[in-house]
Amino acid sequence: MYTPRMNWILLILYGMIALGVFVAALLLPPFRAVAYAPVRELLLPPPAPVTLNLLYSTEKEAWLSEVIPAFEQSGASINGHPIRVELEKMGSWEINAAVLDGTRKPVLISPASMLQIAALQDASTAQFGKSLVNPANDPACLPVVKTPLTLVAWKERADVLWGQQPGASLWLNVHDALVNPQGWAAYNHADWGYVKFGHTDPLKSNSGFMTILLMSYGYHGKTSGLSPADILSDADFQAWFLETEASIGQFEYSTGPLMEKMIAYGPSTYDFVAVYEATAIEQAENAVGRYGELRIYYPSPLLWSDHPFCALQADWVTPEQSQAAQIFIDYLLSQPAQQTALLKYGFRPADASIPLEQPGSPFDRYAANGFRADLSGLPEVEIPAGNVLNTLRDFWSRNVR
Amino acid sequence: MKLKLTSLLLILSILLSACGNLTQFLPGDSVIVSIAYGSEKKEWLEPLTAEFNAAQNKTAEGKTIQIEITPIGSIESVRGIMDGSLQPTVWSPASSVYIPVANAEWRKTHGDDLVTGAPKDLVLSPVVIAMWRPMAQALGWPEKALGWQDVAELATSAEGWSAYGHPEWGKFQFGHTHPAYSNSGIVSIIAEAYAGAGKQRGLTEADLQDAATRDFMTAVEKSVIHYGTSTGFFAERMFERGPSYLSAAVLYENLIVAQESKRLSGQSSQIPVVAIYPKEGTFWSNHPYAVLNAPWVTEEQREAAGIFESYLLAAPQQLRALEYGFRPADPAIALSAPLDSQHGVDISQPKTVLEVPQAAVIEKIQTLWQQTKKPVDLVVVMDVSGSMRGDRITTARASLLEFVKKLDDRARLQIILSSSEVSTLTPLSELGEKRQQVLDSVSGIFELGDTRLYDATLTAYQELSANGNPEHIRAIVVLSDGEDTASAATLDEINAQIAQFSGEGGNAIKVFTIGFGDNADTEVLKSIAEPTGGKQYDSSPENIQKIYDEIATFF
Known part of the structure; x- marks a missing residue:
């Protein structure tokens, strides 16, 4: 026999259960999506996103800041949890240092080249007994876009110094121009002062390190097999190397700022710099508005900056984050993101099916400045083992800084 | 009755939690960012600061950012920071030249650098010798490239301008600011030391002991009419008083553009002035924006200073720098009017720069100047x-x-x-x-x-x-x-x-x-x-x- 009082109690009980079910339904991400949107937004916070912390090298900043919002808005999610990417930019070598000393615990890293991934593989194995990255067989650790290291000069000066090509050995020519006490007077241009070259700090920035690696290969006339002895036991090499470096007044911390500085200050400050092809493409138009045309030179042999994206195999990365990282990398490799990288930012897509010479491509637009889509004729250097890379870094650190 | 009250409370609490963080809607306090800056960018920076403050920009925590700017000689400010009488959040001297000296000084007492990382440039302007156009022409400009050597020759010539067919101009009268106070003063004496040593890079302490360097500096300094605390003041003096007062002075390119804009619009009745880009090379005034690594700078000031930096580097503000005769730091902004020959400047110049010497060498040049100054x-x-x-x-x-x-x-x-x-x-x-x-x-x-x-x-x-x-x-x-x-x-x-x-x-x-x-x-x-x-x-x-x-x- 129900009393009116019991009726009330039951009503309240049912009411609470109904509210509970309603709230629980809203809280469960799969149900949320079908819930009545205005109620959902008014009553409840959005479902917790899966966050991908990404440490990346600065050269990709413009491209990533365009494609990441598009990725997030595409509705990418894991079990109803939206995927968010949190970006932090750093020099490529600084990324390795931050991961190894524990000051950062990212889900994903993207230095400028596989050089850093190779070095991190060695260093993390030594430190933790297991590698944090596995580029050999991990679909979540692979190059996404690529661009070669190049020399970029003011055309007016390049024409006087080298014309179309700087002769057989680029790096020997660079050294000779830099150390010539006559400077530009040797080329009948005393008013240009001494010949001024710039590359970034090889301890912080990948392009600076690639430059000194190519210089070392260039001096020894090799494309593979660079050894610690080539660096540490050859006094002539050391003198040659240090003379070149002594002519550089300041080593910028990153490639983008170095190129911007070249354009902002003009040929008074840098006659030519070592930067990526994509960095040069980004500034080719700006250069004309400031001091004139640029001229690009491809060193032979070449060295590529291949911008790997690697999810870390670390205990701070959850399985959900690993899955989300894969979804993100697949998005970067998708056609629209790759096209944007090429057409707007001058990167060469990892997707070989995308043609470099298509309407609107920078390789079309800047062909007269020496930009070339087809580099298949140029040899490439072998990436040396981690101990050789470290020897070169240490040598530079002890003797140049 | 009780039920109604409970429901009301329930609804209220749901609504409140939906509103999220209410504090951001409440009036919060403000964060003050003080900036000690080289006075040459005053005309550009002052109105921008006022506009930024008026817009009530906020930090992530919702505090209103208040920017306070103080113009002060770039070298003078280093002394103030060292002795603690000046404690800015941001230091923006006229150039980076003196930063290594300031860092070396700071390290003695703090064990770390005062300026860390790589401060961004706000605006650019080359250091030039400003000269009245007829005088520059008498020296062979613009066909002939002129430099510190020409200044030294004129300064030591007993005949002065007579040697160039202009006895009516009297002696050559030259000026630069005081190197212990102002950036253009310190770069003037570094450039003199380079020219005296016949070098463009790699200046050493040994070069400074050379009699030739000392004699050259003495010769140039002989023609100086007086020194002074700020480059802006020097420019004002020169452009107010005309060629009878100063034949030439070391200034920044933007000051010449500003004067020529005034002259062309009828606000100045002075004869035209032109920028001479020393053929031996010069320095850039690059106005770095350095958030100081000092104990008095808080994290929230650092954040607020960063927001103001982004504002100054954004395209509209950079474009305005062009109006005041600066070369924008943003490479995407093309160099255009008033940076042209009509305004006495040449954007294809400078052709080369001098290498910034090491801190110890700069200090030795200051000592040498004390001995060779007028x-x-x-x-x-x-x-x-x-x-x-x-x-x-x-x-x-x-x-x-x-x-x-x-x-x-x-x-x-x-x-x-x-x-x-x-x-x-x-x-x-x-x-x-x-x-x-x-x-x-x-x-x-x-x-x-x-x-x-x-x-x-x-x-x-x-x-x-x-x-x-x-x-x-x-x-x-x-x-x-x-x-x-x-x-x-x-x-x-x-x-x-x-x-x-x-x-x-x-x-x-x-x-x-x-x-x-x-x-x-x-x-x-x-x-x-x-x-x-x-x-x-x-x-x-x-x-x-x-x-x-x-x-x-x-x-």
């Missing part, structure tokens, strides 16, 4: 009448003592006291030989009697004209706290005397006047100082020291 013959006139009693005579005496301590040994100093009598405390002679004696005498000064300002000033002028060395900077500093009450001489006589020497242009005796306290006759003092190329200052016991400090930068 000496000063200085007469100080001090009012010691009865009205100076109390606080006034005490602070005036103390600040004069500090002023004397700042003068170098080669300075020649005379001190005249003015009361009912005009008396000489010490005659014109080298300070090095008599420094302690002068300091003792100044300590013993006391107040008495009437004010004979005109008589004392006229005496100073006549004695300096007779005894001063025209090859030196000649200057008179007059301190007065009230109207003249007892002089035989008149203001007209003083003005007539000054007018008599006006043909000497920038090399004429300069009079600096300090009106001390509210009763000082500032109009009279101004009428004495300004025709000479000197300056009149209003002062009180609180700021008298600062004024003496500023006057000291002229020599």
Whole structure:
């Protein structure tokens, strides 16, 4: 026999259960999506996103800041949890240092080249007994876009110094121009002062390190097999190397700022710099508005900056984050993101099916400045083992800084 | 009833939690970012700061950002930061040249750099020699590239402009700011040292010991009419007073563009001025924006300073820099009018730069400059009448003592006291030989009697004209706290005397006047100082020291 009082109690009980079910339904991400949107937004916070912390090298900043919002808005999610990417930019070598000393615990890293991934593989194995990255067989650790290291000069000066090509050995020519006490007077241009070259700090920035690696290969006339002895036991090499470096007044911390500085200050400050092809493409138009045309030179042999994206195999990365990282990398490799990288930012897509010479491509637009889509004729250097890379870094650190 | 209340509470709490963080809607406090900056970018920075503050920009925590900017000489500010009297959040000197020196100094007491990382440039402008166009043309410009070497030749030539077919222009009169205060001053003497050593990079301490370097610097400095605390002030002087006062001065390109814009729009009736980009190379004034690595800078100030930096570097603000004659730091902004030949500048220049020497070498160049700079013959006139009693005579005496301590040994100093009598405390002679004696005498000064300002000033002028060395900077500093009450001489006589020497242009005796306290006759003092190329200052016991400090930068 129900009393009116019991009726009330039951009503309240049912009411609470109904509210509970309603709230629980809203809280469960799969149900949320079908819930009545205005109620959902008014009553409840959005479902917790899966966050991908990404440490990346600065050269990709413009491209990533365009494609990441598009990725997030595409509705990418894991079990109803939206995927968010949190970006932090750093020099490529600084990324390795931050991961190894524990000051950062990212889900994903993207230095400028596989050089850093190779070095991190060695260093993390030594430190933790297991590698944090596995580029050999991990679909979540692979190059996404690529661009070669190049020399970029003011055309007016390049024409006087080298014309179309700087002769057989680029790096020997660079050294000779830099150390010539006559400077530009040797080329009948005393008013240009001494010949001024710039590359970034090889301890912080990948392009600076690639430059000194190519210089070392260039001096020894090799494309593979660079050894610690080539660096540490050859006094002539050391003198040659240090003379070149002594002519550089300041080593910028990153490639983008170095190129911007070249354009902002003009040929008074840098006659030519070592930067990526994509960095040069980004500034080719700006250069004309400031001091004139640029001229690009491809060193032979070449060295590529291949911008790997690697999810870390670390205990701070959850399985959900690993899955989300894969979804993100697949998005970067998708056609629209790759096209944007090429057409707007001058990167060469990892997707070989995308043609470099298509309407609107920078390789079309800047062909007269020496930009070339087809580099298949140029040899490439072998990436040396981690101990050789470290020897070169240490040598530079002890003797140049 | 109870149920209704419970439901109401439930609904209310759901609504409240839906609103999220309410604090951001409540009036929060503000975060203040103070910026000590090189005064050359004042015209650009001041209106932008006002607009930024008016927009009530906020930090992530919702605090309103308030920017406070103070113009100060780029080298002077380093001393303030080191001794703690200046504690800005952001330091934005005219160039990066002095940052390594500041870092070296800071490391001695803090074990770390004052400026870490790589500060971004706000705007750019090359250091140039500003010269009147007809004078530059007489030297062969624009067909011939000119440089420090040409300045040295002109400075040492006994004939001056006669050697270039213009006897009517008199001597070559040159100027740069004081290297202990201003960026353009320090880069001027670095460039002189390079030119003297015949180098464009790799300047060493050994180069500075070379007689050729020393002789070259002495030669250039010989033609300097006076130094000064700020580049902006120098430019103003040059463009107000014209070619009879200064033939050329070391300035920034943007100051020339600004002057030519004024001339072309009819706001200045001066003849055209052009930028000479020294053929040996020059330096960039790059206005770095450095958030200091100092204990007084908080995390939220750092964040707020970053937001203001992004604002200054955004395209609209960078475009406005162009209007003021700067080359924007943003490479995406093309160089266009008013950066053109119509405004006296050439954007295809400079063709080359000089390498910034190491901190230790820069410090050695400063020492060398002390030894090679143009000496000063200085007469100080001090009012010691009865009205100076109390606080006034005490602070005036103390600040004069500090002023004397700042003068170098080669300075020649005379001190005249003015009361009912005009008396000489010490005659014109080298300070090095008599420094302690002068300091003792100044300590013993006391107040008495009437004010004979005109008589004392006229005496100073006549004695300096007779005894001063025209090859030196000649200057008179007059301190007065009230109207003249007892002089035989008149203001007209003083003005007539000054007018008599006006043909000497920038090399004429300069009079600096300090009106001390509210009763000082500032109009009279101004009428004495300004025709000479000197300056009149209003002062009180609180700021008298600062004024003496500023006057000291002229020599």
